[in-house]
Amino acid sequence: MSSFRRVVVTGIGAITPLGNTAPAYWEGLKNGVSGAAPITRFDATKFKTRFAAEVKGYNPDDFFDRKEHRKMDLFTQFGVVAADEAIADAGLLEGVNKDRVGVIWGSGIGGLKSLQEECFQFGRGDGTPRYSPFFIPRMIADSSSGNISIKNGFRGPNFVTTSACASSSDSIITAFNTIRLGLADVVVTGGSEAAITESGIGGFNALKAMSERNDSPETASRPYDKNRDGFVLGEGSGAIVLEAYEHAKARGAKIYAELIGGGMSSDAYHITAPDPSGSGVVLVMENALRDAGIKPEDVDYINTHGTSTPLGDGAEIKAIETVFGPAAEKLNISSTKSMTGHLLGGAGGIEAVAAILAIQNGVVPPTINLETPDPEINQNLNFTPNTAQQREVNIAISNTFGFGGHNTSVVFRRFEE
Structure with a gap:
């Protein structure tokens, strides 16, 4: 462990259903927003779930040349926008050796909208293949990185890591190891x-x-509440710039926090449950704590996976009680989902940003809609x-888990020289 390089966070960016920059x-x-x-992207009238957490007020023309964004699926656009904010925040645009700067990104699905549109168009035709030359580049997950x-x-x-809902956190851990090695x-x-999209909402339905609380979308995501009935689908992107401490110090970069450990495991149980x-x-x-070289009682906050599903929430809390023992009751726990x-x-991207900003600001964001x-x-x-x-x-953990049994935990610490 002592031979590894220290890794710090020097930039953050986000485009989310709550705001289109990290500060927003x-x-x-x-504020618990x-x-x-209700879904605006398509007519969801006939779907069991007719709401989602969409990014609001986004216009690609504000960020890209029109010819440019036509070649990108929406997930790639979101990734580039968040990464641009983080890169500018870190001051990476000038004076760094770009041969030593990587991009390791996460996406569980990739260009679903592009895939759906091309398949719909083909299905409506006479069987003659008329696919866009941009179809494959828009669809593949690594178009983002x-x-x-x-x-x-x-x-x-x-490159891109794809491990369902654990994808971003796996990318962060892989980036962490890439730098410290x-x-x-x-x-x-x-x-x-x-x-x-129609296929995304329909497939999860x-x-x-997913929750079907169509009469009250804003209260539908309710982790740990007795009346939770499934997750709410969101969209967007979270980006962080990770940097070797010596490199950041040499160029006078501001430092948000230190990334001190990451854990991975598999349930080896079921493809979705x-x-x-x-x-x-x-x-x-346990793997994350061991990698970080800390004890359970050192942790102050866990940003949980907490999707608001009947099975998932309970399993995660049981695990927290097992790992943290008596220290569990001294923790703050919240699900920003x-x-x-x-x-x-x-x-994992936006939740890592949330954990970092909780450390920076001394504020733990809430779990809203916890009524019963x-x-x-x-x-x-x-x-x-x-x-x-x-x-x-001082220390925050971000947990993310994915279909297929993929589990990741990322550990951030308040930065000290």
Whole structure:
């Protein structure tokens, strides 16, 4: 461990259902704002779920040349916008060796909108294939990392991790290891998703995974509440710039926090359902704590996966109780998905930003819509219900888990020289 390079966060960016910059996103989190509302992207009248947490007020012409954004799926556009903010925030545009700057990104689905549009168009025709030359480049998941790299001339390691809803956190851990092993000095990392389409909503409805609280979208995502009935689909992107500490110090970069550890594990249980025992989540948090070289009682805040599903929420809390023991009751726990919805492969990106800003500001964002505590979940824990809480946050963990049993935990610490 001592031979590894220290890794710090020097830039953040976000485009989310709560706001289209990192500061706007943070204001929404602090104030307990819900980003869920009726779907505007398509006519959802006949769908079981007719709402989602869409990015609002986004116009691609504000960020791209029209000819340019026609070549990008929405998930890639979101990724480039968030990465641009993080890159500018970190001051990476000048004076760095771009051969040593990588882009490691996460997306669980990639260009779903582009795939759907091309298939719909083909199905309406006479069977003659008339596909856009931009179809494949728009659809593939690595178009996100590729476009970020091309725009900025970053020639270091460049690829995408795809592990369902754990994708962004896996990309962050991979970026972390890439830097501390000396394979790059800086990595732009995070993830993006844009799955609010007919096929996205219809597919998750068929799995019975999403809330159907159509009469009150803003209260539909309710992690740990007795009356939760599934997750709310969100979209957007979260980006962070990770950098070797010595490199950041040499160029006088501001430092938000230090990334000190990451854990990965698998439930090895079911392709969509979490292991009810929480054993895979126990393993991933133990791995993260061990990698970070800290004890359970050192942790102040956990940004949980907390999707508002009946099975998933309970399994994660059981695991927290197992790993943290008596220290669990001293933690702040919150699920920011109660406000943003679930960004699938982009979740780990925006939730890492939330954990970093909780450390920076000494504020834990709330779990909103927690009205009727679930008697099967230990209510002695502090779920930060409905209102943000001020507290000194020295160490924060971000948990993300995905279909296929993929589990990740990322550990951030307040930066000290």
